[in-house]
Structures are given as structure tokens and as C-alpha cells.
Amino acid sequence: xxxxxxSEDYFEWVYxxxxxxxxxxxxxxxxxxxxxxxxxxxxxxxxxxxxxxIDKEYAGLPCHRVVNRLGQLSGRYxxxxxxxxxxxxxxxxxxINDFTVDLEKHFWDPARELP
DNA sequence: ACCTTGACAGAAT
DNA sequence: AATTCTGCCAAGG
Numbered sequence: 001x002x003x004x005x006x007s008e009d010y011f012e013w014v015y016x017x018x019x020x021x022x023x024x025x026x027x028x029x030x031x032x033x034x035x036x037x038x039x040x041x042x043x044x045x046x047x048x049x050x051x052x053x054i055d056k057e058y059a060g061l062p063c064h065r066v067v068n069r070l071g072q073l074s075g076r077y078x079x080x081x082x083x084x085x086x087x088x089x090x091x092x093x094x095x096i097n098d099f100t101v102d103l104e105k106h107f108w109d110p111a112r113e114l115p
Numbered sequence: 116a117c118c119t120t121g122a123c124a125g126a127a128t
Numbered sequence: 129a130a131t132t133c134t135g136c137c138a139a140g141g
Contacts, residue, residue, distance in 0.1 A: 029123050041136050046122035051138095053122090068123060075122035 010038055014048040015058055017110050021065040024091040025108035026101055028069050035110040046075070053078055064088060071096065071103035 013036050021027055029042035038044060049063045064087045068074045076084040076099060085098065094102040 030125090033123085039136075040138090042123035043121070043136060044123090044138075047138060049122055063122085066122075069125095073122090078122060 010036060010040065010044070011048040011051060014045050015061060017114070018049070018061050018063055018066060020110070020114065021062055021108055024093060024106065026065045026067050026071075026088070026093065026103070026106045027108045027110060028067060028103075030069050031107075031109050031111065032066070035114065049075065050078065065091075065108075067101055067103070071101045073099045073101070 014032060017027075017032050017035065029045040032045045033040070033042045045066075049061075049066065053063070063075065064079065064084045066075065073084050073088075076082065082098075085095070088101060089095065093106050096102055
């Protein structure tokens with residue numbers, strides 16, 4: 001795990017996109033997989049982030065800005081405590097409730113915003 | 116080598 | 129409208 005050389009390179013592609021999510025904006029697993037044209041689907045995007053969590057080289061990745069299609073912080077349990085929510089609130093992201101962000105307001109679509 | 120389990124999402128029931 | 133099923137594929141047991 002955390003072995004970037006082997007496995008499919010799309011893990012790298014995922015990291016690249018996540019790294020470009022602007023401050024105060026969020027995107028979804030599905031949007032990323034769609035933008036990258038991954039047949040593997042949104043599930044593998046989450047899997048890639050799971051690897052990045054362990055891989056120190058990607059410790060700075062703003063993976064807290066990735067939520068599921070309903071705006072729910074499905075990855076919150078992979079952060080310590082409620083770090084994911086705290087970070088987003090710090091960026092001024094509006095919450096519907098403790099684990100759901102206002103996607104309408106903050107959604108960032110890589111397919112539309114990226115060249 | 117087989118089965119289960121996911122940081123998901125969309126279709127089908 | 130709500131729940132279940134299905135595609136997807138990498139790890140871990």
C-alpha cells in the first residue's frame with residue numbers, strides 16, 4: 001500500500017485533481033471519477049484517498065474537500081475526531097448539518113472548471 | 116483461490 | 129419515496 005509505482009496510475013490522477021480543489025470549495029468522488037473517465041468509478045477515488053492518507057507524501061492533500069454526491073462527509077471517520085468538518089468550516093463552507101455541506105453553494109466541478 | 120468489505124453512485128424495485 | 133441491487137476493483141482475511 002502507498003506504493004505509487006505499481007497499481008494503476010489513476011491513483012496519481014486522483015491526487016492531481018484533489019490538489020486543485022480551490023480553498024472553500026468542495027467536489028465529489030463521482031465528479032472526480034467522471035472527469036478522469038474512470039470506469040472503476042467513484043469507489044476507487046475513495047480508495048485512492050485512503051492510500052494517500054497513509055502516504056506521507058500526500059499528507060498535504062486537501063482531501064477534506066471531497067464529499068459524496070449528497071454533500072455528506074463520508075470520509076469523516078478517516079480523519080481524527082471531526083477534523084474534516086473543522087477544516088471545512090474554517091474555509092467558510094456552509095453546513096446543512098454536522099456532516100453535510102451545502103453542495104449547491106460550494107460544489108466545484110473539475111470537468112467544468114479545469115482545462 | 117474465494118469471500119467480504121468499502122472515503123460511491125445510479126438504476127431498479 | 130425509500131430501500132435494495134448492481135457495477136467496480138483493490139485489499140485484507
